[in-house]
Amino acid sequence: MSFEDMPVEVGVIYEGERVRKAQMLVEFGGPKIEHKYELCRAKKMDEIEDMKVIIEGPDISELEEGKSYPFGMVIEVAGEQVEEELEGVIERRMHEFCNYIQGFMHLNQRYDIWCRVSKDAFKKGLNSFQYIGTILMRLYKAELSIIEKCQMRFITDPKKAEQGYEEALQIYEARDARARALSDDDVEEFYGCVLCQSFAPSHCCVITPQRMALCGAISWFDARASARIDPKGPNFKIEKGECLDPIKGEYTGANEAVKEKSLGEVERVYLHTIFEYPHTSCGCFEAIAFYIPEVDGIALAHRDFRGPTVNGLAFSTMATSVGGGLQTEGFLGISIEYMRSPKFLQADGGWSRVVWAPADIKERVKDGIPEELFDKVATENDAMAVEDLEAFLKEKQHPVVEKWVEEAIEEAPEIPAEAAAPTPEMQYKMPQPMQVPQMNVPITAMPGMGGIQLQGFISLPGLVPPGGGEDKITLVLKGVKIFAEKAYIKREKKG
Numbered sequence: 001m002s003f004e005d006m007p008v009e010v011g012v013i014y015e016g017e018r019v020r021k022a023q024m025l026v027e028f029g030g031p032k033i034e035h036k037y038e039l040c041r042a043k044k045m046d047e048i049e050d051m052k053v054i055i056e057g058p059d060i061s062e063l064e065e066g067k068s069y070p071f072g073m074v075i076e077v078a079g080e081q082v083e084e085e086l087e088g089v090i091e092r093r094m095h096e097f098c099n100y101i102q103g104f105m106h107l108n109q110r111y112d113i114w115c116r117v118s119k120d121a122f123k124k125g126l127n128s129f130q131y132i133g134t135i136l137m138r139l140y141k142a143e144l145s146i147i148e149k150c151q152m153r154f155i156t157d158p159k160k161a162e163q164g165y166e167e168a169l170q171i172y173e174a175r176d177a178r179a180r181a182l183s184d185d186d187v188e189e190f191y192g193c194v195l196c197q198s199f200a201p202s203h204c205c206v207i208t209p210q211r212m213a214l215c216g217a218i219s220w221f222d223a224r225a226s227a228r229i230d231p232k233g234p235n236f237k238i239e240k241g242e243c244l245d246p247i248k249g250e251y252t253g254a255n256e257a258v259k260e261k262s263l264g265e266v267e268r269v270y271l272h273t274i275f276e277y278p279h280t281s282c283g284c285f286e287a288i289a290f291y292i293p294e295v296d297g298i299a300l301a302h303r304d305f306r307g308p309t310v311n312g313l314a315f316s317t318m319a320t321s322v323g324g325g326l327q328t329e330g331f332l333g334i335s336i337e338y339m340r341s342p343k344f345l346q347a348d349g350g351w352s353r354v355v356w357a358p359a360d361i362k363e364r365v366k367d368g369i370p371e372e373l374f375d376k377v378a379t380e381n382d383a384m385a386v387e388d389l390e391a392f393l394k395e396k397q398h399p400v401v402e403k404w405v406e407e408a409i410e411e412a413p414e415i416p417a418e419a420a421a422p423t424p425e426m427q428y429k430m431p432q433p434m435q436v437p438q439m440n441v442p443i444t445a446m447p448g449m450g451g452i453q454l455q456g457f458i459s460l461p462g463l464v465p466p467g468g469g470e471d472k473i474t475l476v477l478k479g480v481k482i483f484a485e486k487a488y489i490k491r492e493k494k495g
């Protein structure tokens, strides 16, 4: 497959490339834009014209620099073996293939896409969707031989993008509803996906009928269809094996698959809890579940929730900390569809443990929330700080409040006054003085002539031994990621 006639290069080496704001010519979709979507539609052979690119609205060269635009990106595919069941997985490959294009960035999926064209790519001639469409279709045909014909549509006209967006939402919903009829116990096998390993090398999704992939784009049906048509592709069958814990969702087959695909990095995975061995999180999750120790509850936030959540951290901040294929107890990337699952965090109490969620999310998954709990889950309109949340939960008699009382009774032994005063040793171990009230780690790795320079600082107020002693404190940073734009290999001659 050749791309010599294209103005920019194409290949896996561009997969991790980010187009940052300063380098961006224009962006499509993203947080500022409501109407954005990508879609695959299966067509009959005579319904489409092979390799045709249709642009509905202004093309790249006609757009104003620095602006964000509504966007639809639709691939229509046909072939003897192409069926509607495959639409979801063909669509998901859009993320991978778009990111092969030098100077074109694609993030997220479905109704949440965010694409950018860089100024450099535009200068090289990437000034039309004709090029992007042609490259994508060549990649699709090369990778998925079942696609005999395909055509692509790019929609930037605001009215058409709005209409297409509404239709796309209905199509996604119909796909997801199909998977809702099946339970994990009805099937003999689960499916895995490692498409995100280019960004998150130890990440492996375990997809079950009741646990939609965390990107929200691949159901058990989608993964099964994909594994069947593309056995060497990113999706594969996982034999369930023995069920070690039906509540937490631990299976020997899932453990073995995750261990193998993460190259030993992850050895166990519990599918339905955020504690102990939670599922790994890549970077594409639609939403995040996070534990709030002060109220012993779980909060949820989705990608579109702007600004800080109830724990003071924004979705993006938490996503940066837990993404990359990490298994982080107390934080879990999930799909919005999973919030509707009867097995949703069942080992943790499911919805009876959820204490806070954006109003938008509550409305979207209302049919999955037990009626008696709906008003007990706080939103941004009820509490934006942990103290306010505590008061709200007490007032509403949320089920977690009962646990506070039980725990307080169990944990309140009589302590003599003199013993209650912490010794220096005790203080050192107690969480309060060691707690990090604010952690600023604005370090950036800058490629420079001398190699990688770390710029920035680490400020950890509160991380001092009580009494200012001379004890050494070791700071261990786990899950640190270093992004390098280029790597130079230098050969040194002997002698």
Ligand code: SF4
Pocket: 092, 193, 194, 195, 196, 197, 204, 205, 213, 214, 215, 216, 217, 218, 282, 284, 285
């Ligand atoms: S999030 Fe999981 S299912 Fe979705 S593309 Fe990535 S690896 Fe595959």
